[in-house]
Amino acid sequence: NYGVCINAITVSPGQYVGKSEDEFIKIAKGLHLNPTRIAGRDAYSASIPKGYIVTHGNGVYVENEDFKYGVSYGPATVRTGYEGVTEDVFTEYLDMLELKGDRKTRYSDSVSAGRIITYNHGNYSSGDVVTYYVSLGPEAKKVNVPDFAGRSEDELLRFLSNNGILVAARFEKESDYPKGTVTYNDKGDMTPGTKITYTVSAGQQKETAV
Numbered sequence: 001n002y003g004v005c006i007n008a009i010t011v012s013p014g015q016y017v018g019k020s021e022d023e024f025i026k027i028a029k030g031l032h033l034n035p036t037r038i039a040g041r042d043a044y045s046a047s048i049p050k051g052y053i054v055t056h057g058n059g060v061y062v063e064n065e066d067f068k069y070g071v072s073y074g075p076a077t078v079r080t081g082y083e084g085v086t087e088d089v090f091t092e093y094l095d096m097l098e099l100k101g102d103r104k105t106r107y108s109d110s111v112s113a114g115r116i117i118t119y120n121h122g123n124y125s126s127g128d129v130v131t132y133y134v135s136l137g138p139e140a141k142k143v144n145v146p147d148f149a150g151r152s153e154d155e156l157l158r159f160l161s162n163n164g165i166l167v168a169a170r171f172e173k174e175s176d177y178p179k180g181t182v183t184y185n186d187k188g189d190m191t192p193g194t195k196i197t198y199t200v201s202a203g204q205q206k207e208t209a210v
Contacts, residue, residue: 033067041070043126050074075123113137164192179203
């Protein structure tokens, strides 16, 4: 019995990355392999010029086997001009460039909620991550509601009205404070629209005659 001698060709990962396509084809043919460009392997690259090899198969081949490769589109350039667009429009733009998004949020007085405030521009490779910021709209300003104990109810209500704080419940309770004076109120930092509870003095408890 006579064995058949098959020449094994070993290709290391990335061995020919960065070569021009013409040069790669010559190398493949010199190895007795069949250079086969696969569109799905073409990709953007920030470091490899357009038309040069960006990826290729590796491992052990036999003569005349397909040697699959992809070429660079050049860099995926994320340009300015998408500030203020909706997030959907911006993520579609990243998808078109085969890029991923790293979503962050921040408050903005000038950009409406859900729209792009800013993002990282520049050149990327397929699969790279681009950080972008989505507006939450303007930050609600906090109001510090002080302790109104011992002050008039009118004074409290005026403060609440001027600062957009609402009343959830009002109670009256006998106390040593003069009638109509605030004895308790919710206090602290609050956003406009918050509802508070407060208590007003009903005056001192009347003594029951024996």
